[in-house]
Amino acid sequence: MSTILPLRPSRRDVLAGGGLLVAFSFASRSLALAGGGEGGGGPQVLRPDLPGDLKIAPELDSWIHIAPDGRTTVFSGKAELGQGIRTALLQVVAEELDLRPAQIDFITADTARTPDEGLTAGSHSMMDGGTALLNAGANVRMILTRQAAQLWSLPVDQLTTSGDGHVVAPDGRRLAYGAIAAKVSLHVEAIPNAPLRNPASYRTLGKNYPRVDIPAKLTGGAAYVQDLRLPGMLHARVMRGPSYGTNLVTPDLAAVRRMPGVVAVVENGTFLAVVATSEWQAITAMRVAQRVNYVRTMPPLPVVDGVQTLLGLPSREIVVLDTHDATSPTEHTITASYSRPWISHGSIGPSCAVAWLREDKGEKALTIWSHSQGVFDVHRAVAGLVGLKPEQVRCIHSPSAGCYGQNGADDVAAEAALIAMALPGRPIRLQWMREQEFGWEPNGCGMITKVRASLGADRKISSWQYDVWSNAHNNRPVQPGGYAVAQQIVPPFAPQVPAPIPMPEGDGDRNANPLYRFRNMHVIYHFVPQMPLRVSALRSLGAHLNVFSIESMLDELALVAHVDPLDFRLAHMEDPRARAVITAAAERFGWRSRRKGDGRRGCGMAFARYKNIGAYCAIAMEIELVRESGRIIVHRVVAAVDAGQPGSPDGIANQVEGGIIQSISWATREAVTYDQSRRTSFDWGTYPILRFEDVPGSIDVVVLDRPGQPFLGAGETAQGPTSAALANALADATGLRLRDMPLDPATILTALGPEG
Template structure:
């Protein structure tokens, strides 16, 4: 044995766990320089290779699966429970899933990019399969039988003669703190009885019955309520504060000020709200006009200094075009618009800080909060609790920092921080504004022979990792500097995500104009740059199809050689009833769009029917039909939920949403000034058709629908009106203006 026996902290803390033994041959093999590097375990097992980081079995047979990812409504908590149960050969309800917690789960960074099942689900699947084989091997040793003669069922290993040993009995002597192997003996997909089945999501009941489902619902014994008084605008300075009258208000416990950070704590929530408003009325701020002109935003964006990088080129001098077309597409700043404004709960006990938060990255957020508090990261624990509505970097991390800073001033007392609606709308990081310019040439056969794509965008992630990414730390008397913005690397990318065409063209060039300066506060929003880039590409493909006199679906297939992509396009077209040369009913139009998310994740094609009221310009999505290929499907119902949600969210962005501002302040601070999709505008029908690929790797699918939905709706509006709109959102006013032009 090489080195000392290592004990699993979780097993020791829980008591009644199992003995853990680990060993390594690393040093013995270190001198063999000729040996090729050992293959890594799949998914997140590569970074966190010990099996008990993913699967725990207690002596009483209790089974727990761990993931460092945060459940945000994607439904992966249910899917991971299915995966673990399937590979372990136990009923679905026999597995409990623990999500992101810096004390209990692996560090899987951020929950983003539709990567949860691809990385964490793969880790759980392979860890569970290897645990199953270890249990079988241990049972074989005790039964004195060959492992292949045994089977697993109902949480036990069973011998041919009927003898059985429960999983809890088997782990009582030797446990699972061993490193994962690079390959696992996964079950044959043909034998699945849990994976691939539409299991109801475990997170839904509390959400639809008014139960305690969200961080906003958390209540701890002795908890107090806090409200932050935010500056009125970016860069505003608190120059005077007479808080004496506020300190005597009913229920007020404490006023916390640190530079430009100002908050009030009260025993009751409404007492905190009243005190916040009173405190805001006596706070005097110095503001500076620093925002750009909104009505000239595209020129502002393209006029800012940029770092230009050619990210793709393809050259075939023998191919030349006879007709050239150009188009420019724009996207405004857009908000997450979370239905529940951000919230967090924090408690400091004996210099140990615990924060309950709906952040999408408990470990990076812990690093930022620890830096802000000037405390060792080990003294800060972050526990993920779902928030009411968000995919991306909204105010969650800021609320967590607010709560930690306030809780430090009230040792031992649980502090709940709840943002107000206007604070969320004004201060959350927005999805960046973008500009794309496209140019393409067609040959005599109506094929694209030359393609040029330029995209201007800020970074698409200013998530924590350092204190400077959080408002509380920026506003302190000794502020932390906002970190320098950086482009996100390909192949996933940020502003250039999906900018490289998935179609095949003889000549192509894609340039990313990365803009470091950020006029408004921005960060990650669902799909990042893919939403606008796919909107641009797929809108332009329709424009080129019209110019070529071709059917839009046939035109796409003509330029696509990826077999799975073609299957998705053909499936969506078939299920929609798409016919070449079709004509929509009066005042209606048909649209189509396709993309493979990030050019490496799930495939999605969407056909839509849109009605336009020519008198008012109001668009109405009548129906949408989607086809998706996400590899091996774990929970078809959960996957359907994701695509349906993506279509509705993208519809809202595409038809309604745009952040507004003057030269000093954000002005879209409520649902009137920042309208979103309402229930009366929900489509009559959304159909999702899944192409399952048993045995194939999991492909991220949570964000695959945003871009195709936007372009499909835009193409349907163009079909209905005969006018092409290229500036998002495609509002009633813009549509009416185009009709009347």
């Protein structure tokens, strides 16, 4: 009996273009429920006893197919975003199947083929997706080994696997996986305790395997959705106001239609798009249409108060933490407020999508190629937007410039789909312009925290009052109304209602509950539904400012207590793995023998466990302040990370290095600017990001080896500790405690005063 394929046709077999176009439905994909994860549709749990995402797709053929010739295909609902997860997940499943990675065809994030694992977000790819593949691989290897034992009439515990796709008997006989798989079915549910391989005998997992997504990117190959070219493809541009919340006033669409190469102008309410034969023709036509005034259709932007406007908006109080420990006398109290502005994703490549509507005998099938981090949400929400059933919409993930959050990827997919619906039979490639990306994408939330902390006579924290104000960080579209275009078309969709993500994940309150043991902790999240600017997920969500605030306050308290910042942290930390990470970073950095602050140079450290359930990360940093200009030079950074069993140590190091660089950029430069009617940061001049000349002189990442421990996910663990360590290093160097990001040269020079 041959293995059942993990693809099965739905009731709809659609003929188009002279060939058979099959609208597939994933064999065991569960229905999605809105509201889970970071704004994504939360997959329904079918088998809560199974580890990771196996619980939402228990059948093994949902994940693994072995052909009679031994070729193995593996399916994952997680997407490659430039974080190297395709390689790490490949290593995981290759290890437990005991195959060479080169023997595996790896299919990711395709709503017609792969499990619905929700979003690729929140550092869950290894925690949930990797855990699922680890255990699915172990289940399949167990089934193959048992079948071989039955064929040979041998005890199963006498058999081994070879590392290249064979089961091996004690006498040397070998049986290929393909030959065994032809006699069994993998359309069976996994068991929760299939025996895993011994970490001591790992061949692939925990090794530095070459990234499989890099060659095409280095050689100029077809690596991104922007590179996709389909027969008969047309190019589109949206004609719109300068930023979210604006409309063009009477654009000359007649002139646009007369321009060379223009195939169509799509009008739906105030949504306008031009479609042309070539990309440049579409751009030229778009510019003609946009040579008109615009009008703001939403309340004015908060120019006067900036992010402080959050404090005056209605909010819902959510109690995050409230302990009532024994009180002790208070020796000293510090009250402080910290903030960060609205931040752009700053993707190097503007968002892009390709959509293709095909029809046959009245049946429609829409395929979208998108770099959204939630292709399953796209296929459901876009279906509602364009009036199709979800099974008529297939969304295939195609990489683009990384953003780690919700940039314009979801919106451009929806808009490409709307345009494609008006031009059936022709693939439509829609790319936003740079100024549209900056003007229309959701920003990372501006946030404010207020901290009141007291020291006891024992030089430990005796009370901790913490408040955080933030909008929702989880506004990814799970309904049609979540797209910006949904309020422009006729009839419009009601906007998606913002909602906070519950703890322990959290959004604005993510990492607001310290892992440290403080006495008398009271933590409140002031959730602000009204959004002065359009916002959604940005890497690490609220953890960035919350860790910045907590770790800055710890240094402020340590200074008052006359205790070294390292010792102060260890005195309040009980988690042994956290202590090990903090100590490892300090030892590699040489914290005990570090250069003391001298007015220009200084050192700082910070720690957090991401979401208190993910990877542990400690950062130590040495900086120099150029007092004449206010520029911060980061000389060296040491990071120690415990992400559980390392799938790819080099991959973890890459993620942490990237997080460090991005966080330094956030902390020292980045802030969305605007006037009352529109955003004004439209390019790299008005929205500066870290340049190569400002990258730290050295970054040293220590990855702690935790063989056999659960995967913890490391993609966002460095964001908060890095910005906090930088602020602490600046305070050590100069005595300046700056609490409002960005810590840019103008802010620093103002704080230094005229004497410098």
